[in-house]
Amino acid sequence: MNLLLENKINAAMADIFNQLGLDTRFAFVKVSDRPDLSDFQCNGALALAKTAHKNPREIAAAIVSELQKCDFVETLSVDGPGFINIKLKNEFIAQNTDKIAQDERLGCGTTENPHRVVLDYGGPNVAKEMHVGHLRSGVIGEAIRRIERFIGNDVIGDVHLGDWGTPMGMILAEIMRQDGNLDKVTTYDIAQITEFYKRANIRCKEDETAKETARKITAALQDGDAVLRAAWQHLRNESVKAIKENYAKLDVNFDLWWGESDAHETCGKIVELARQKGVSKVDNGAVIIRLEEGNKPKPPVILVKSDGGYTYHTTDIATIKMRVDDLKAQEIVYFTDSRQALHFEQVFEGVQKLGIAPNVGLKHIVFGTVNGADGKPFKTRDGGVMNLETLIEMSKDKVRQSLPKAGEIEGYGEAEIEKMVSQIAVAAIKFQDLKNTINSGYVFELDDFAKFEGKTGPYIQYAIARINSVLRKAQANGLEPANVVLQAPEERTLALKLAQLHNVVMRAHQEKEPSIIADYTYSLAQTFSTFYNACPIMSAGNTALASSRLRLAKLVRDVLTLMLYLLGIEAPEVMLKAENKGEE
Ligand code: ARG
Numbered sequence: 001m002n003l004l005l006e007n008k009i010n011a012a013m014a015d016i017f018n019q020l021g022l023d024t025r026f027a028f029v030k031v032s033d034r035p036d037l038s039d040f041q042c043n044g045a046l047a048l049a050k051t052a053h054k055n056p057r058e059i060a061a062a063i064v065s066e067l068q069k070c071d072f073v074e075t076l077s078v079d080g081p082g083f084i085n086i087k088l089k090n091e092f093i094a095q096n097t098d099k100i101a102q103d104e105r106l107g108c109g110t111t112e113n114p115h116r117v118v119l120d121y122g123g124p125n126v127a128k129e130m131h132v133g134h135l136r137s138g139v140i141g142e143a144i145r146r147i148e149r150f151i152g153n154d155v156i157g158d159v160h161l162g163d164w165g166t167p168m169g170m171i172l173a174e175i176m177r178q179d180g181n182l183d184k185v186t187t188y189d190i191a192q193i194t195e196f197y198k199r200a201n202i203r204c205k206e207d208e209t210a211k212e213t214a215r216k217i218t219a220a221l222q223d224g225d226a227v228l229r230a231a232w233q234h235l236r237n238e239s240v241k242a243i244k245e246n247y248a249k250l251d252v253n254f255d256l257w258w259g260e261s262d263a264h265e266t267c268g269k270i271v272e273l274a275r276q277k278g279v280s281k282v283d284n285g286a287v288i289i290r291l292e293e294g295n296k297p298k299p300p301v302i303l304v305k306s307d308g309g310y311t312y313h314t315t316d317i318a319t320i321k322m323r324v325d326d327l328k329a330q331e332i333v334y335f336t337d338s339r340q341a342l343h344f345e346q347v348f349e350g351v352q353k354l355g356i357a358p359n360v361g362l363k364h365i366v367f368g369t370v371n372g373a374d375g376k377p378f379k380t381r382d383g384g385v386m387n388l389e390t391l392i393e394m395s396k397d398k399v400r401q402s403l404p405k406a407g408e409i410e411g412y413g414e415a416e417i418e419k420m421v422s423q424i425a426v427a428a429i430k431f432q433d434l435k436n437t438i439n440s441g442y443v444f445e446l447d448d449f450a451k452f453e454g455k456t457g458p459y460i461q462y463a464i465a466r467i468n469s470v471l472r473k474a475q476a477n478g479l480e481p482a483n484v485v486l487q488a489p490e491e492r493t494l495a496l497k498l499a500q501l502h503n504v505v506m507r508a509h510q511e512k513e514p515s516i517i518a519d520y521t522y523s524l525a526q527t528f529s530t531f532y533n534a535c536p537i538m539s540a541g542n543t544a545l546a547s548s549r550l551r552l553a554k555l556v557r558d559v560l561t562l563m564l565y566l567l568g569i570e571a572p573e574v575m576l577k578a579e580n581k582g583e584e
Contacts, residue, residue: 001099001103001105001107001109002107002108002109002502003096003099003100003103003107003108003499003502004107004499004500004502004503005039005040005088005092005093005096005496005499006028006029006030006031006040008072008092009029009040009070009072009086009088010027010028010029012067012070012072013027013028013029013042013044013063013067014027016063016066016067017044017063019066020062020063020066022044022048022059022063023048023051026042026044026045026047026048027042027044028042028044029041029042029084029086030042030043031500031503032085032086034085035493037077037079037085037087038075038077038085038086038087039086039087039088039093039496040085040086040088041083041084041085041086042063042083042084042086043082043083043084044063044084045057045059045060045063045078045082045083045084046081046082046083049082055082056081056082057078057081057082059082060078060082060083060084061078063084064076064077064078064084067084067086071089071092072088072089072092073086073087073088073089074087074088074089074090075087090485090486090487090492093486093492093495093496093499094483094484094485094486094495094548095484096495096499097484097495097498097499097551097552097555098483098484098551100498100499100501100555101481101484101551101554101555101558106501106555106558106559106562107498107499107501107502108150108151108501108502108505109502109506110151110152111151111152111153111506111509114152114153114154115153115154115330115331116153116154116155116156116327116328116329116330116331117148117153117154117155117156117329117330117331117332117333118155118156118157118158118323118327118329118331118332118333119141119144119145119148119155119156119157119158119332119333119335120141120158120160120332120333120334120335121137121138121140121141121142121144121145121157121159121160121334121335122134122137122138122141122159122160122243122247122252122254123137123159123160123161123162123335123336124159124161124162124239124243125161125162125163125167126161126162126163126167126168126235126236126239126240126259127167127171127190127193127194127196127197127235127239128162128167128194128197129194129385129387129388130243130246130387130388130389131385131386131387131388132369132370132377132378132385132386132388132391132444133336133337133369133370134388135250135370135388135391135429135433136335136337136367136370136433137335137336137337137367138247138250138252139250139252139429139430139433139434139568140335140365140367140433140434140438140514141157141252141335142157142250142251142252142253142568143430143434143514143517143566143567143568144333144335144512144514145157145253146565146566146567146568147505147508147509147514147517147566148509150505150566151505151506151509155255156255156256156327156329157253157254157255157256158254158255158256158257158258158323159243159254159256159257159258159259160258160259160260160319161236161239161240161243161257161258161259161260161261162259162260163232163236163239163259163260163261164222164259164260164261164263164264164310164315165218165260165312166214166215166218167197167200167201168218168221168232168235169213169214169215169216169217169218169219169220169221170197170200170201170204170214170218171193171196171197171200171235172217172221172228172231172232172235173200173210173213173214173217174196174197174199174200174203175188175196175231178196182227182228182230182231185231185234185235186231186234188234188238189238190238190239190241190242193235193238193239200214215307215309216307218309219307219308219309222264222309222310236259236261240257246388246389246392249389249392249422249426250388250392250426250429250430250568251426251568251569251570252568258319258322260312260315260319262319262322263314263315263316263318263319263322264310264315264318266318266319266321266322267303267310267314267315267317267318269318269321270303270314270317270318270321270354270356271287271303271304271314273354273356274287274289274303274354275287277353277354277355279353279354280303283300284306285306286302286303286304286305286306287302287303287304288300288301288302288303289301289303289350289353289354291346291349291350298342298345298346298349299342299346300346301313301317301346301347301349301350302314303317312343313343313346313347313350316343316344316347317347317350317351317354317356320332320347320351320356320357320360320362321356321357324356324357324360329360330359330360330361331360331361331362331363332357332360332361332362332363333361333363333364333365333512334363334364334365335365335367336364336366336367337366337367337368337369338366338367338368340364340366341364341366344364345364348362348364363512365438365512366438366439367438367439367441368436368438368439368440368441368442369441370433370441370442370444371441371442371443371444372443372444373443373445375443378444386444391429391444392425392426392429394446395425395426395428395429395446395449395450396421396422396425398425398428398446398447398449398450399421399424399425399428399450399458400421401578402424402450402452402458402577402578403417403420403421403424403576403577403578404417404576404577404578405417406418409576412576417576419572420572420575420576423461423570423571423572424450424457424458424461424572424575425450426457426569426570427456427457427458427460427461427564427569427570427571428446428449428450428456428457428458429449429457430457430567430568430569431449431455431456431457431458431460431518431567431569432444432448432449432456432457434514434515434517434518434567435455435515435518435519435522436515437513437515438512438513438514438515452575452577455518455522457564457569458575459522459525460521460522460525460560460563460564460569460571461564461569461571461572461575462575463525463528463529463560464557464560464561464564464571465571465572465573465574465575467528467553467554467556467557467560468557468573468574469574470537470538470550470553471550471553471554471557473538474537474538474550477538477542478542479537479538479542479546479547479550480547480550481547481548481550481551481554482544482547482548482550482551483544483547483548483551484548484551484552485544485545485548486548487545488531488534488535490530490531490534490535491531491535491548491549491552493527493530493531494527494528494531494552494556495552497523497524497527498524498552498555498556498559500520501520501559504516504517504520505517505566508566514566514567517563517566517567518567520563521560521563521564521567524556524559524560524563525556525560528553528556531552532553535549536549537549537550537553
């Protein structure tokens with residue numbers, strides 16, 4: 001249920017505006033920019049004054065004299081040129097907080113327009129090591145998948161595996177060069193397959209004939225050559241196994257494991273459709289769709305290359321057709337770095353000309369790169385691409401240093417400590433990524449990510465664990481959470497913050513921007529910390545005040561846990577620290 005405090009104020013405002021004959025489109029409040037003056041403010045009088053040619057302060061005064069009659073109002077004032085400042089009664093905020101604490105969605109509503117969204121993220125490639133770019137796409141995609149699902153959309157996350165391009169022919173050619181045939185292919189594991197790819201890559205860069213061979217093999221594979229297909233299937237299976245393991249470590253999940261290859265048959269249909277509709281042309285033996293109309297000329301979509309093969313454009317256009325026809329997608333969102341911006345512009349324009357996705361929202365969300373301290377894309381020490389596995393291991397090593405060793409604390413053996421290490425390491429990596437706006441890049445700095453203080457994943461996990469510990473103590477003392485009473489200013493500030501959840505989640509959904517959730521999470525944890533320092537719980541005795549504070553603390557714990565969940569991060573029940581050899 002949407003339990004924003006604004007709802008009640010807005011409803012009253014709409015009545016008043018109606019009564020005064022004012023345009024109700026301006027009858028709404030927003031969280032105040034001046035928390036010292038008010039909780040909410042309405043700037044409607046200013047907007048109305050312009051069209052009505054009236055003094056905005058007069059309009060505001062008329063609204064205020066009606067608003068005064070509302071039972072939720074503590075104080076009202078008209079400030080500056082005509083801002084209405086509203087302070088709410090403590091009891092009203094407290095009652096709403098009780099409702100939020102009892103609501104299973106913690107006061108968060110759902111979308112008014114539920115629809116089916118296909119998310120295309122991850123995008124790893126067969127036989128190529130996953131790098132930090134695939135990390136970002138996976139981490140952001142998983143967060144959006146959870147946010148979209150939570151607000152009530154029907155979400156399908158698809159990995160869109162790169163399994164159909166020239167690299168496939170390159171690897172197969174390399175294996176044949178070594179073995180003379182493909183008989184041994186099924187004995188190769190992912191490490192060996194990756195090696196073949198690396199060698200093939202070097203060879204094809206230097207040797208034009210090797211490149212030509214790889215191209216021919218790719219074309220034969222795509223044409224359905226049975227031996228090549230069987231060998232390719234093994235490469236794909238092994239890769240998918242390894243990719244799944246990698247993403248599982250990061251708790252990045254997919255509903256579908258479709259790849260470019262699954263679009264192959266539809267590619268043929270797309271080429272035929274383009275011809276029938278007269279949108280394609282044959283140009284130097286290739287089939288293309290020209291896009292140069294308008295003031296910004298763009299390179300054409302290439303549907304079929306002069307050697308007969310399909311392209312990355314073709315598979316993406318065909319995949320859109322499948323997502324629309326078979327999956328009934330109403331919105332499709334892609335997550336890649338900016339190097340593919342032109343690609344998606346071309347694909348979306350091609351789709352529009354073909355008319356295969358009418359009324360379907362197509363969005364490409366571009367993320368910034370993960371950089372090293374030198375400001376350039378993050379590399380290993382020897383200058384290679386940093387792969388995902390190494391990165392996770394590095395983060396775990398770092399976290400392990402902050403935790404007690406297995407066996408040092410009763411009940412925490414190897415398995416328990418390692419579970420905690422993974423949870424914290426993943427939180428460190430993911431939160432760092434998601435706290436930045438998607439389109440900005442960031443510097444990969446493990447020392448900062450894994451800190452237990454500051455705007456980090458472990459800090460939020462730690463805040464949750466501290467509250468868990470308070471809740472356990474309260475339970476042991478028979479203290480139960482009960483109705484919220486707001487006395488101290490810190491209690492009031494915290495309750496107002498908790499009531500903002502619905503807006504935070506909805507904005508993150510609308511803007512496809514998990515950093516909105518990360519920002520709120522951090523600021524809520526800080527607000528809680530201020531509250532907790534000023535408003536002790538256990539030392540307040542077994543009183544109504546202690547029970548009220550306990551309810552606030554529990555609610556903060558639940559909200560923080562939900563926020564981390566939406567970011568794809570698990571919160572351990574207990575967090576240990578090496579220096580004090582135990583729980584805080
Ligand atoms: N496999 C691609 C890469 O590694 C990313 C795929 C993105 N999704 C898509 N539908 N093209 O760059």
